[in-house]
Amino acid sequence: MAEEEKQAQEGQEKGGGKKKLIILLLLLILLGVGGGLAYKFLVLDKKAAESQEKQAQKIIEEIKATESVGVMFDLGTFVVNLADPDIERYLKVSVVLELKDQQVQQEAQKRLPEIKDAITTLLLTKRSSEIRTPEGIEFLKEEIAKRVNAILPLGGVKNVYFTEFIVQTG
Template sequence: MADEGKNTQEQEEGGKKKKKSKLFLIIILVVVLLIGGGAAYFFLVKGKADKNAEETVKEKKQAKVDAGIGPLYSLDTFIVNLADPGGTRYLKVTMQLELDNEKLQEEMDKRKPQIRDVILTVLSSKTYAEVSTAQGKLALKQELIRRINLILTSGTIRSIYFTEFVAQ
């Protein structure tokens, strides 16, 4: 009888061990499935987002190509002293402004003194260090575009093209 009690007890312990190992196996399986599903979802959603972003960039580039270069407005050469100490450095710039529409050329002709004043003011406020680098030239273009567009009413300046740029 004592042997039968031992066997029953061993069977109960063995059954508990089997239940625990099955439960552990199920938990591991669920965790692996969750991780796999999460990774698959992430890559699928990210892939769609990347494709949408690529399509948007392509559409913007195509719109720029379709729009082409707008009308160009030439300005006379500017020669200004730079804001460096001692006033021994100067800047000589010739530029063309890209307009967004044909009607803006008439306004540009009427506002030419205002536009020249804005450009002269901005150029003479710069130092040699600010305009001697490629980043400085890009920042100068952006500032000029922003300041000129503030006074225009019938359109905007899209871009500025330096056709001559000498800083000495």
């Protein structure tokens, strides 16, 4: 009997050790999960909030940029032959430049013949297939802005607008 009691006590001690080990493992798991959640809420969510603030600030800056309309400078209408080899095609386009300020407008007025020549020369190199798509038109606007900015000492062209754009076959 004494041996049976010893074995029963040893079994209880071993079982008690297993219980302690299980409790310790559960506590470690809970601490790990708690630490992970704390990291998520304190670090990751803070980064996400900062990212959202940056995006909001960027949108505000874009809105302010669009609100500050520059000086409009009408260059008139250009009628040119396009560079299509198969058939004669004509382009009629009216161009308005959005300039940064009055000073740039005065400089553009002084250099108006140079600006018109640069645009006419550019338009003469285009084929109708290049300028019939929205992408082609946007690219043409960018090219005009670059050429005019190269002529003006300080640059200053913010945007190019076409108020009339007609491609005609002859």
